[in-house]
Amino acid sequence: MDLSNKVAIVTGSGRGLGLAYAQQLARCGASVVVNDVNAETAETAVASITAEGGKAHAVVGAVGSTETAQALVDGAVEAFGRLDILVTNAGVLRDKVMWKMSDEDFDQVLNVHMRGTFTCVRAAVIRMREQGAGGRIICIGSPAGQRGNFGQTNYSGAKAGIVGMVRTWAMELQRAGITANAVVPVAATAMTETVPFLKPYVEAMHNGEELPAFARRELGFGSPQDAAGIVAYLAGDEAAEITGQAVAVGGDRLALWSHPDMTATAYHDGGWDPDAIAGEWPVTFAEHLESVGEKLPEKATAQ
Structure with missing residues (x-):
């Protein structure tokens, strides 16, 4: 993969996943x-x-703010002369069950994840369109945004919203040659090390142990x-035709998430009143109800 002469911004790249993204892009020449x-964390990442x-x-x-988004784009142009790639990774967690979640808990997570993604993408796209050479928008989602997760109303909502925005941006940016995709990672970070069924694997990684195939493949x-x-x-450049997608990645697994689609359909002349729905529901819809939350293998749920 040759990204020579490309310039990338990676938000939230001082450590964890963001740092891994930034380092990989740099290894490819960007x-x-x-x-x-x-500041110290950022400079340490630069040094690495x-x-x-x-x-x-x-x-x-x-x-989150328009000012920070513009500062990032300006920083790229001042330091390297242009902007070709944006990876929106920055995030925070404020996990609480919904009835205990404060306005501040909700707003802070939405501001960083969803508004921050929007403001950074908007600033980057304006620059990319001015350059006229296309570009790449890569937004980081989460399984919580795809399937929900207990205690993460704010985070799940923001991550679901990010994937929704990506689908819209894929359409809006197509003529400019700018792709927009979401990456949905699962990895050992500060955001996952508190998840009970992942804890043994996180500890194993911290101890320098090799993860079992079950963790790397099934999970x-x-x-x-x-x-x-x-x-x-x-x-x-190889991904120039890929846009509007949500790609799952983690361990040894790479997968595509599907877009939401209608799974069962019925029609009733004159529309649907409550009695008509009550009669049709068990016949057509009951067996197609979707589950919520992650579908974990039995070995994981037992731990």
Whole structure:
């Protein structure tokens, strides 16, 4: 994968998945703008890239506002002359069951994940369209946004919204040669190490132990580096025809998430009143009801 002469921004790339994305893009030849809210963390990330011969520049700021989004784009242009790739990874968690979740808990997560994705993509797309050479938008989703997760009303809603925006952007940006895709990773990070059924595998990784095939394949769980290859691929010329997709990645697993679609349909002349629905529901719809939450293998649920 050759990304030479390409310039990328990766939000929230001081550590974890974001750092893995930034490092992989740099290894493929891209110049990378690293972003974190902490200056020392951002500079350490830059140093990890330059130590391997890559090019990187830090822009410190909390993602969410239009001002930070513009600062990121300006930083890329000032440091490297252009912008070709944006990876929106920055995020926070404020997990609480819905009836205990405050307005602040909700707003903070939506501001960083969803509004931050929107403001950064908008600023990046304006620059890419001015350049007239296409571009790549890669937004980071989550299984929680695809299937829901207990205690994550704010996070699940934001991540679902991100994938919804990606589908719209794929249509809006097609004429400009800019692709928009979502990556839905599962990896050992600060956001997953508290998940009970993943805890043994996270501890194993921290101890330098090799993950079993069950974790890497059935759970699709691995290191942040395992999730970085798809980001570099989607950023490259080979992926020019791929847009509007949600791609799952983790461990040894790579998969496509489906778009929502109607799974059962019935018709009733004159429309549907409650009695007509009551009569039709058990016949046509009951067996097609969807589950919620992640569908975990039995071995995982037993731990």
